[in-house]
Amino acid sequence: MAPPRPPPARGGRRPPPKSAPLRPEEELLLEAASDGDLVLFKRLARMMDGGRGRVTEAVEAVVECTAGALHLAAGQGELAMCRYLVEELRVDINAIHDGGETPLAYAINGANIATVKYLLDHGADPDKVDDKGFTSLHIAAEEGYCNIVELLLSRGASVDALSNRGTPLHLAATNGHHQTVKILLDHNADCNKIVNGVYTPLLVSIYAPSLKCVKLLIQAGADVNGVGNITPLIAAVGLTECMKCLLEAGADPNVPDEFGRMPIEFAAICGTREDVEILFPLTSRIPSVRDWSVNGIICHAYSLPGQKFYERGLERDTTSLKFQGRKALERKD
Template sequence: MKTHSPHIQQYASLPISILVRILVIIAARPHVIPFAAELAGFLDKRGGRLRETVETVTMDTDNEEMKGLGALHLAAGNGKLEMCRHLVEGLLMDVDIVDSSGRTPLVNAIHGKSVDAVKYLLEHGANQDKVDRYGFSPLHVAAGLGCCEIVELLLARGAYTDPVTCCGTPLHIAATEGQDCTMKILLNHNADYNKMVNGMTPLYFAVNAASVKCVRLLVQPSILSATYTMTVNWTVQ
């Protein structure tokens, strides 16, 4: 019979709800995978509605970016695949569970720029098009952060290229942030460079961001023939 380490044994008398909170907290730490995995295994043996309990426990903090994040969000955001595997395959957690802002673990993995975590979640059924409460899709986030490999992964899984939020499509977001690399990928996947959002096309945002590279991508001969309803006073040198 396996004997748990002294670190685990000192928590043995605590209620499951407290142990789960500890598990959620350490999911955000980068160097405690062995302890986290052992604690998760210990919780399994304690039984009960463990998955449901883990899913309901989230970060309670004044930090808006962290508020409401659960164990899978934190593990994915930190690229901790071993923890992700235990939560998804061991506890059968919902890969599309959302935080208080409607963000999924996939979005957290993108924010953490963890390509491996993104791959893992997509391979285990994560919805590549699920938007948060503000209408931002995973592709919006990846395009704005300049995560080229992740943009490719999302598109390979069939992500819609032109979802619209208040700030525009992923192409608008890439232009706003001056991310010419992700912009090029989106254009190669037939993103609508003429899409009007609040009366503005991606070209307007590229000009506003003073991104010469993005402007050049948007004023290629094939695009120059398009009709724009805006006037751009810009010289590309």
């Protein structure tokens, strides 16, 4: 009887591929890049080149778990190392290894805004995607890095780029980053973009749950009735303030889920009497409910098939619910 709660959440990115073991000098080279040790890095690079005059090729050939020297330097915010690699060796600033991330993505994951700016200034592509369709803006939005989000948008990043888990707006809303949601909406992000056939930014903000994101999305014109049978109103049962916002914005309380169950029935099952009382005057009479009253609906709900299973489901913690929802969303990967 439980209402479906499958929020797109962080996860679902494949583990790094297994690579051939690095030689000791190669391991030292990557460590030097990560540490910003230019003296050691240059010495190792020359040694590995062996006098062929192809230092750049030698450096670019060293990769571990999808990361090369520039990735690691960018991730640690080692600007001097990045300058040497980009301006002197001219390594590929947009390199992606085995479907992994770009150096720009590493800089964002490390929250190094100065490095992000440097890479963008020197030709990093903010719309370069990994094997899941993630761009740099997806990563910044998912983490709620507002300054980086604004910087990427100012450099032409696509605000509605679509990954396997939605747009940057989906990811910001999923994690309740309301400030990031506002920035994206101010840059005309599509508040009704659908991923995997049903998930809108509004729906995932309810699953988060984030009342601030819900309000921002409604103000931006989000469709409060959603698509299909997993409606925002059904998802908001048990979240009274979210439910009130949806109803005030015109959400229809008479739209059932795919099994014909109404929002008021879910409210009764959840034991949220206040929600039942709010929905009661707005809900059309359900023929199967003999006593059409608040108490009658609550009694009816507890007699529905599968009720005991649902009660046990309510005992699961939020982390478990989000994990199961994440796996449901990732089935289409």
